[in-house]
Amino acid sequence: MPKEAMDLKQTILSYDRAVPRYTSYPTAPLFGANFPAEKVVSWIEALPEGSKLSLYVHIPFCPKLCHYCGCFTHITSRYAPVEDYVHILRREISKMGARLGSKTGNRHIVTHLHFGGGSPTMLTAHDFRLLMDTLREFFTFDKNAEIAVEVDPRHMNEDLAQTYGECGVNRISLGVQDFDDKVMEAVNRVQPFDVVYKAVEHLRAAGISEFNLDFIYGLPYQTVRSLTRSMDYALLLKPNRFALYGYAHVPWKKKNMRLIPDEALPDATERFELFKTGAGVLEEAGYKPIGIDHFVKESDDMAIAQNEGHLGRNFQGYTNISPDALIGFGVSAISQYPQGFAQNTTVAHDYQESVLHGDHPPIAKGYEFKGEDLARKEIIEKLMCDLHADLDEIWSRHGHETSKLSVFKTQLKPFLDDGLATLSEDGALTIPEEARPLVRVIASTFDEYLPPVETTQRHSMAV
Numbered sequence: 001m002p003k004e005a006m007d008l009k010q011t012i013l014s015y016d017r018a019v020p021r022y023t024s025y026p027t028a029p030l031f032g033a034n035f036p037a038e039k040v041v042s043w044i045e046a047l048p049e050g051s052k053l054s055l056y057v058h059i060p061f062c063p064k065l066c067h068y069c070g071c072f073t074h075i076t077s078r079y080a081p082v083e084d085y086v087h088i089l090r091r092e093i094s095k096m097g098a099r100l101g102s103k104t105g106n107r108h109i110v111t112h113l114h115f116g117g118g119s120p121t122m123l124t125a126h127d128f129r130l131l132m133d134t135l136r137e138f139f140t141f142d143k144n145a146e147i148a149v150e151v152d153p154r155h156m157n158e159d160l161a162q163t164y165g166e167c168g169v170n171r172i173s174l175g176v177q178d179f180d181d182k183v184m185e186a187v188n189r190v191q192p193f194d195v196v197y198k199a200v201e202h203l204r205a206a207g208i209s210e211f212n213l214d215f216i217y218g219l220p221y222q223t224v225r226s227l228t229r230s231m232d233y234a235l236l237l238k239p240n241r242f243a244l245y246g247y248a249h250v251p252w253k254k255k256n257m258r259l260i261p262d263e264a265l266p267d268a269t270e271r272f273e274l275f276k277t278g279a280g281v282l283e284e285a286g287y288k289p290i291g292i293d294h295f296v297k298e299s300d301d302m303a304i305a306q307n308e309g310h311l312g313r314n315f316q317g318y319t320n321i322s323p324d325a326l327i328g329f330g331v332s333a334i335s336q337y338p339q340g341f342a343q344n345t346t347v348a349h350d351y352q353e354s355v356l357h358g359d360h361p362p363i364a365k366g367y368e369f370k371g372e373d374l375a376r377k378e379i380i381e382k383l384m385c386d387l388h389a390d391l392d393e394i395w396s397r398h399g400h401e402t403s404k405l406s407v408f409k410t411q412l413k414p415f416l417d418d419g420l421a422t423l424s425e426d427g428a429l430t431i432p433e434e435a436r437p438l439v440r441v442i443a444s445t446f447d448e449y450l451p452p453v454e455t456t457q458r459h460s461m462a463v
């Protein structure tokens, strides 16, 4: 490796630290318990006429546990709990629809619906259709609404794919992670290429053409060689988008991750090389990097949104859709309103009781924006999406004194001195391409609530 590249790698690694992924700001650990549900109801009722809504439906079930999994899910081989859950979900959706007055006045319009999990593909075709019928009964959908489902290719079959097509699903996110046998055995997810290939075939035959593939770098036993080979296979599927997530190893929070032997995990230098290699394969194949972990074709809506300056980031990751509110259904689901965040309870029994017998949404935690939150949120989101933020403009637009920005400028000095960021006279902060692995770290400069040095580690490492 040339000396300059070696020096840059060492400099980047010297800044590596545990920081949030900023799918929200403030981040979920800051949401307060016992948040008053009445407050959230007042936020819902205050949504103006014609508001654009993004809906999220959480399906917290999987038949088998992947050892690397950081999602909120339960493992079950029985369908009865899933069926019961669908019943409660439909009730939650209908209550929210009635509260929003959508049925009577069409006051809001759904521009985006996302099924995530867990594994939405645990739902039978019959139950998926039931849920879609309920959603369409209680909400008005834009005719071009994006309807997306996170698909585990191991569960896909012709019948389910046809049902998705008939229900208007037009975007699929496929969980692949890797194709290498040794890597996949180590994480308890063996899923050969032909399984994924067949899943894609069924979905394409059902008229669904927009595909995203999820890959993870930093998995046990992964090498530059094995990842390159797996990604070459993945490219044969011709996805429109790729997500190349860094494995977030948080065994102190997620017990299943303790099943992965530490010595099998790539170290920070190897992780750096893995990401660089994966990104290189994708860029050579014509994908443009977006934010910290996405790669899309130039013609993709996400690339267009970035060029037009309205790429956003929320709990589902990067998005080209900017709704006025995001409403989450199901256990643990998070909603976002102009005034703050609300999270549904993660306790199945509480969720059921609250939905079936309560007067309010099944909310357990929440956060109301205050002080400088919205300005900091916008700066962090811009950096995470565009690697660029007009600090002075954003700060003054939110009504704050620009003199305060000198504090940030002092904190940014090490990055500026090391060429990992530039700051123009009029306060435009830009992160150059080669410092992309540090976007989370640089963005964390604007996080008011992140301790300078974490006493208890909550987050995964940035690189």
Ligand SMILES: C[S@@+](CC[C@H](N)C(=O)[O-])C[C@H]1O[C@@H](n2cnc3c(N)ncnc32)[C@H](O)[C@@H]1O
Residues within 6 Å of the ligand: 062, 068, 069, 070, 071, 116, 117, 118, 119, 120, 150, 151, 152, 153, 174, 175, 176, 177, 214, 215, 216, 245, 246, 247, 248, 249
């Ligand atoms: C809900 S899963 C996708 C749907 C389905 N359950 C599956 O696995 O195919 C969402 C995605 O999160 C990513 N993911 C899960 N745990 C992760 C972790 N610890 N670090 C990084 N990415 C992770 C995986 O790429 C996975 O595809």
Ligand code: SF4
Residues within 6 Å of the ligand: 061, 062, 064, 065, 066, 069, 070, 071, 073, 117, 118, 119, 152, 175
């Ligand atoms: S990665 Fe997907 S399939 Fe695996 S346990 Fe997590 S949510 Fe379930």
